[in-house]
Amino acid sequence: MGTNLLDAELVKRVQAGDKAAFDILVQKYQHKVVNLIARFVSDQTECYDIAQDAFIKAYRAIGNFRGDSQFYTWLYRIAANTAKNHLASRARKSSNYTVDVEDAEHFEGESRLKEYTTPENLLLSEEIERTVFQAIKDLPDDLKSAITLREIEGLSYEEIAEVMDCPIGTVRSRIFRARDAIDKELRPLLE
Amino acid sequence: MTEQQDKISYLLDEFSDGAHCRSVLDEVESDVNLKYKMRRYQMIGEVIRHELPVHINTNFSANIMAQIDQIENAADLSGNRTSNKIEPGLNDSSLNNGRSIWTWSMMKPLAGMAVAASVAVLAVTLWQFSYLGNNSGKTSEQIVGVDQKRNDFLANVPVQANAVTVSSSVDSGLRWKINNNTPALQQKLNAYLVNHTEYSNSMQGLIPQARVAGFDAQK
Numbered sequence: 001m002g003t004n005l006l007d008a009e010l011v012k013r014v015q016a017g018d019k020a021a022f023d024i025l026v027q028k029y030q031h032k033v034v035n036l037i038a039r040f041v042s043d044q045t046e047c048y049d050i051a052q053d054a055f056i057k058a059y060r061a062i063g064n065f066r067g068d069s070q071f072y073t074w075l076y077r078i079a080a081n082t083a084k085n086h087l088a089s090r091a092r093k094s095s096n097y098t099v100d101v102e103d104a105e106h107f108e109g110e111s112r113l114k115e116y117t118t119p120e121n122l123l124l125s126e127e128i129e130r131t132v133f134q135a136i137k138d139l140p141d142d143l144k145s146a147i148t149l150r151e152i153e154g155l156s157y158e159e160i161a162e163v164m165d166c167p168i169g170t171v172r173s174r175i176f177r178a179r180d181a182i183d184k185e186l187r188p189l190l191e
Numbered sequence: 192m193t194e195q196q197d198k199i200s201y202l203l204d205e206f207s208d209g210a211h212c213r214s215v216l217d218e219v220e221s222d223v224n225l226k227y228k229m230r231r232y233q234m235i236g237e238v239i240r241h242e243l244p245v246h247i248n249t250n251f252s253a254n255i256m257a258q259i260d261q262i263e264n265a266a267d268l269s270g271n272r273t274s275n276k277i278e279p280g281l282n283d284s285s286l287n288n289g290r291s292i293w294t295w296s297m298m299k300p301l302a303g304m305a306v307a308a309s310v311a312v313l314a315v316t317l318w319q320f321s322y323l324g325n326n327s328g329k330t331s332e333q334i335v336g337v338d339q340k341r342n343d344f345l346a347n348v349p350v351q352a353n354a355v356t357v358s359s360s361v362d363s364g365l366r367w368k369i370n371n372n373t374p375a376l377q378q379k380l381n382a383y384l385v386n387h388t389e390y391s392n393s394m395q396g397l398i399p400q401a402r403v404a405g406f407d408a409q410k
Contacts, residue, residue, distance in 0.1 A: 004205065005205060005208075005209060005212050006202060006203075006205060006212055006216075009209070009212050009213060009216060010216070013216070018220070019256065019259065020220045021216070021220065022256075022259075023226075023252055023255075023256050024216075024219065024220075024226070024229070026251070026252040026255055026256070027226075027229075027230045027233065027252050028233060030251050030252060031234075031237050031242055031243060031244055031247070032242065034244045035242060035244060038244065044244065044245060044246045047244070048246075048248055048251065051251075052251070052254065052255055052258070055255050056255065056258060056259060056262070059255075059259055060262075118246075121246040121247060121248065122245065122246055124247060124249070125243055125244065125245055125246060125247045128234070128238060128243065128247070129238050129243060132234075132235055132238040132239065133238070136239070147239070148239070150204065151235070151236045151239040151240060152239055152240060157204070172197070172200075172201060173197075175200060175204070176196065176197045176200040176201070179200050179232050179235055180193075180196060180200075182235050183228065183231050183232065183235065186231050186234070186235065187231060190227075190231065190234075190249065
């Protein structure tokens with residue numbers, strides 16, 4: 001039950017003109033989409049640019065999305081095609097386009113490079129990972145097990161309840177408390 | 192607040208029913224703190240599953256929403272918006288969305304213009320054809336008169352060809368007569384001139400005259 005119910009509800013809202021719902025979809029899938037595009041394009045700056053294009057295309061086409069496939073399948077297809085088109089376009093440009101050494105300073109890509117792939121952003125990513133894993137390490141065993149079984153193993157609440165030999169309500173509570181404890185450490189980094 | 196956070200946690204795990212999902216989303220959309228909370232809960236899962244990109248852009252979704260606002264504002268200003276908030280169905284190769292009503296609605300006036308242009312071209316072509324067929328309304332007598340004048344003019348133009356004196360003689364049936372008794376050369380020159388005067392009538396744009404600046408008897 002409820003599989004992709006959240007996506008379906010968000011899509012329905014976007015189709016009704018609710019842009020805030022699309023913002024939630026972007027936040028939910030942004031890193032998955034960036035990781036997908038990174039399989040085609042190694043440069044992180046380009047990955048974010050292509051991901052941005054893909055999300056905008058998705059927004060403009062979402063009126064035609066009828067739910068025949070899952071939203072994320074549809075979104076990934078747009079992202080993959082956008083990345084492939086980008087590569088083809090870049091190949092065409094590179095065949096007759098060069099940047100002089102003197103002009104490289106003013107090259108358009110440089111500003112975008114500054115925006116995304118800064119040492120601060122790299123540091124932030126590392127800091128987030130370190131903080132989250134440290135917070136998990138500090139959790140009580142029951143919370144640690146619950147969040148690990150859910151996030152890594154992908155088990156349902158029922159399966160976790162069976163593994164941990166406790167009621168489903170307890171599983172739900174443990175997972176929430178684990179997230180909340182980790183969030184308390186994570187929040188200062190993102191504010 | 193804790194209850195709301197618990198609901199968000201539950202919602203992210205996709206075990207909510209429809210009514211629960213809608214009520215939580217209403218709360219999240221109306222409270223920016225809950226929205227950030229939901230984002231961080233999602234990020235925790237991404238970190239645990241090692242799905243966080245090497246570089247993260249914390250303004251990514253804000254940039255996208257700003258860009259969407261810009262696009263919509265531009266569309267509003269140009270009056271191109273066809274629906275309330277969405278412009279569905281851009282015919283992009285990266286979208287596998289099948290047929291699009293929006294695309295047809297844009298193509299319809301273009302198709303109309305194409306048909307109108309075709310009709311205009313056809314009308315002009317027919318008019319030109321008719322104009323040439325009637326030869327500007329001239330009678331056959333007028334045309335013959337013009338040709339006769341042209342032939343007379345050409346017949347009276349002296350041509351110097353490699354020291355060979357050339358004069359005209361319409362009486363003999365030849366346009367030109369060469370004084371040095373070379374019939375082959377005379378015939379060749381006459382054929383050349385006839386080709387450039389007699390057959391030019393049907394082709395507008397050709398100057399119905401021939402200019403002989405030099406003449407090599409060996410060729």
